[in-house]
Amino acid sequence: xxxxxxxxxxxxxxxxxxxxxxxxxxxxxxxxxxxxxFPFISRATTQDRARIEKILHERVVxxxxxxxxxxxxxxxLEKVDRQFLVERHLISREHAExxxxxxxxxxxxxxxxxxxxxxxxxRIQAMQSGLDLxxxxxxxxxxxxxxxxxxxxxxxxxxxxxxxxxxxxxxGMRVSVMLHLPALVITRQIDKxxxxxxxxxxxxxxxxxxxxxxxxxxxxxxxxxxxxxxESELIRQVSDIVPVIIDYERQAREFLIKExxxxxxxxxxxxxxxxxxxxxxxxxETMHLLSSVRMGVNLxxxxxxxxxxxxxxxxxxxxxxxxxxxxGELDTTxxxxxxxxxxxxxxxxxxxxxxGSAEHN
Amino acid sequence: MKCQHCDRPATFxxxxxTGGKPQEFHLCEEHARQYLTASANEPTPTAGVxxxxxxQMAVGQTAEELAQLDQQACPVCGISFYEFRSQGRxxxxxxxxxxxxxxxxxxVNIHGESEHVGKRPRRPADGSERRTQLIxxxxxxxxxxxxxxxxxxxxLRDEIQRIESEEI
Numbered sequence: 001x002x003x004x005x006x007x008x009x010x011x012x013x014x015x016x017x018x019x020x021x022x023x024x025x026x027x028x029x030x031x032x033x034x035x036x037x038f039p040f041i042s043r044a045t046t047q048d049r050a051r052i053e054k055i056l057h058e059r060v061v062x063x064x065x066x067x068x069x070x071x072x073x074x075x076x077l078e079k080v081d082r083q084f085l086v087e088r089h090l091i092s093r094e095h096a097e098x099x100x101x102x103x104x105x106x107x108x109x110x111x112x113x114x115x116x117x118x119x120x121x122x123r124i125q126a127m128q129s130g131l132d133l134x135x136x137x138x139x140x141x142x143x144x145x146x147x148x149x150x151x152x153x154x155x156x157x158x159x160x161x162x163x164x165x166x167x168x169x170x171x172g173m174r175v176s177v178m179l180h181l182p183a184l185v186i187t188r189q190i191d192k193x194x195x196x197x198x199x200x201x202x203x204x205x206x207x208x209x210x211x212x213x214x215x216x217x218x219x220x221x222x223x224x225x226x227x228x229x230x231e232s233e234l235i236r237q238v239s240d241i242v243p244v245i246i247d248y249e250r251q252a253r254e255f256l257i258k259e260x261x262x263x264x265x266x267x268x269x270x271x272x273x274x275x276x277x278x279x280x281x282x283x284x285e286t287m288h289l290l291s292s293v294r295m296g297v298n299l300x301x302x303x304x305x306x307x308x309x310x311x312x313x314x315x316x317x318x319x320x321x322x323x324x325x326x327x328g329e330l331d332t333t334x335x336x337x338x339x340x341x342x343x344x345x346x347x348x349x350x351x352x353x354x355x356g357s358a359e360h361n
Numbered sequence: 362m363k364c365q366h367c368d369r370p371a372t373f374x375x376x377x378x379t380g381g382k383p384q385e386f387h388l389c390e391e392h393a394r395q396y397l398t399a400s401a402n403e404p405t406p407t408a409g410v411x412x413x414x415x416x417q418m419a420v421g422q423t424a425e426e427l428a429q430l431d432q433q434a435c436p437v438c439g440i441s442f443y444e445f446r447s448q449g450r451x452x453x454x455x456x457x458x459x460x461x462x463x464x465x466x467x468x469v470n471i472h473g474e475s476e477h478v479g480k481r482p483r484r485p486a487d488g489s490e491r492r493t494q495l496i497x498x499x500x501x502x503x504x505x506x507x508x509x510x511x512x513x514x515x516x517l518r519d520e521i522q523r524i525e526s527e528e529i
Contacts, residue, residue: 043452154454160477228474
């Protein structure tokens with residue numbers, strides 16, 4: 001498998017299936033691990049980093065015995081390819097912009113990836129479409145076990161897995177669920193939801209945005225505490241609260257339909273109209289409009305599109321993806337023109353460019 | 362009244378009570394939403410660690426004690442407490458042992474707990490700490506070579522090989 005093979009797929013987490021997938025985009029867990037006999041990354045020499053990469057590369061190959069795995073030296077990638085992996089959530093922005101020997105191993109179905117030499121020596125992440133944290137845990141726990149058979153992780157009898165930052169010590173685990181909450185945003189209730197979550201020490205952050213702005217009304221809920229609770233307790237904490245938020249979002253959607261069906265239908269239809277006809281469009285505006293269209297599809301206001309197709313557009317209209325699809329580096333102005341062209345072709349079902357799912361409608 | 366950030370009328374009047382003195386903001390709907398979503402976001406982990414530490418140390422120590430503490434360094438990786446404090450990142454697994462006194466309250470502050478109850482590797486934890494000593498031995502061997510103490514360097518090499526070859 002090559003990196004470019006990923007371009008034409010959406011990957012597991014945007015598949016649009018799984019439980020509660022009208023609101024829950026994906027479930028994700030990551031584990032932070034370090035080798036016992038090397039300094040953490042901030043104190044590691046160039047040689048240390050190279051040796052860590054080599055040791056973990058060998059271990060990662062052991063997982064690959066049962067699956068098709070793509071191993072990528074991030075340090076040797078072009079900028080657009082690194083950005084491409086960030087957009088797909090296969091590596092973090094820090095990993096893309098970091099320095100020295102570093103790598104990522106990617107499962108061909110994009111159900112898991114392993115970052116080597118990020119903030120910690122190893123960051124394993126596993127993901128599923130929809131709400132299925134237990135399924136994700138089973139997978140990541142297995143991967144962790146296979147790696148641990150042959151390497152000694154830094155582990156303290158009382159503090160658990162040791163990490164470069166004390167905020168991750170203990171389980172080293174971050175459980176997160178990505179939600180699409182457009183109705184809570186429209187009805188201005190999202191801040192209230194945020195504040196109540198923070199009180200129970202869950203973190204919420206917007207997705208895709210620069211800094212704090214949530215683009216496309218995507219929000220990620222995750223645990224902040226990693227020590228003093230078991231992995232199942234941490235999973236339960238998140239998976240107990242998600243149905244409550246789903247319920248709020250559904251109520252807000254019902255409210256919008258009841259109180260202002262026309263204006264909601266108008267908003268959704270206009271968004272769809274712009275996406276189908278614009279001649280130049282920014283990434284921000286695309287996200288914003290796709291969010292309305294996505295809700296419109298879920299509420300039965302748009303009939304000729306499915307969720308998978310929209311999820312696909314969310315990712316394929318991002319800068320690096322667009323450049324990979326059109327096959328060349330583009331400046332912002334040209335990107336906006338190409339993005340509009342791509343959207344028009346896809347949504348108006350011109351020639352063969354629509355990526356499969358929309359054709360079934 | 363106009364919004365503080367644009368010409369639209371200020372319809373939101375917010376008094377921020379967190380962080381020192383109360384601050385007042387007069388904002389239009391759009392900027393109020395921006396402000397509220399921004400403040401609802403968690404601070405970066407580094408900033409978080411540094412802030413908690415700064416507070417914790419300001420409470421417990423005199424300036425002199427602080428300066429002394431900052432100079433303490435880990436015998437394994439060599440990171441000083443000051444370096445950790447300013448970066449928010451530790452240098453090696455042994456830091457959790459040698460900076461134990463300072464880290465313990467920080468960890469309790471972040472997690473509300475001080476003991477791991479989750480998954481454990483199948484191998485015993487003391488093996489992990491023994492392997493961490495390899496970081497120190499490799500560093501000492503490099504220093505010995507640099508200083509042309511070859512006898513010492515070869516002793517260290519044997520020691521390193523012995524630990525490396527232990528069953529993990």
